[in-house]
Amino acid sequence: MTKKTYARDEKYFNELIGELYQNYSEIALPPEYAYFIQENSLQMLIRLARYKFVARQLKRTDRVLEVGCGSGLGAIFLGQHCHSVDGIDVNEQEIKEAGAINRRENVRFSVADYFTYKVSQKYDVIVLLDVIEHMDETLGEKLIDKTADDLKENGWLAVGTPSCYSYEYQSQFSKAAHVKLYDQAELVELIEKHYGRCLAFSMNDEMVHTGFSKLAWYYFVLAFGPRLGSKSE
16 A cells, blocks of 8 residues: 655656665665764765765766775766766775665776776776875875876866865874875875876865865865876976
8 A cells, every 4th residue: 555645746756766666775875874874974975075076077978087986986976977987996895885886887896906907098087086195105196197197188187185284183084094195285296297287176074165275174186188297207
């Protein structure tokens, strides 16, 4: 017996609800995001807002690579706004979790170390959100250097990372994981060694802005012109 609902077209509304349960009831969120919902839902919204900022810059024709995709929710988000997304991560368990929740045919996940990852076709966009801070400065520059090789001539890079000034207030998870945090100008200087132009933004909660960087929790750098004026060649 169908339960009473308050809807303009009750029959059609119940059909739509039935489709939701049929198609998505078996999807379980990965532990990280389940934790956010239970313990820190504000942080989940902030995390997704970072992907929203990147998604707004994408074209429908873009082929995107996300390095360090984790359990995949961000790559799936981006996949709604572009041609395709390849998500890679060194963590096999998180890639399994990503595959379990993914229903997008244009989003693919694989276990891979980016430093040994061979691209079959250069990408329009490479996304590094919450990745570079897990490496020391030498490895971080190697990371940026490789992205310049793997992008098309008119491709672009999105880097997002916590501000070095936010360390004191970060979670225990973050403090245990982060190796090198950057000042915004320092991060721009690193990326400009391999790109012709960088646009730097600050972020506080869901707000992306161009205000005073030292008061920001998080930095975005969008980089264009891979290898133009590169100091590494």
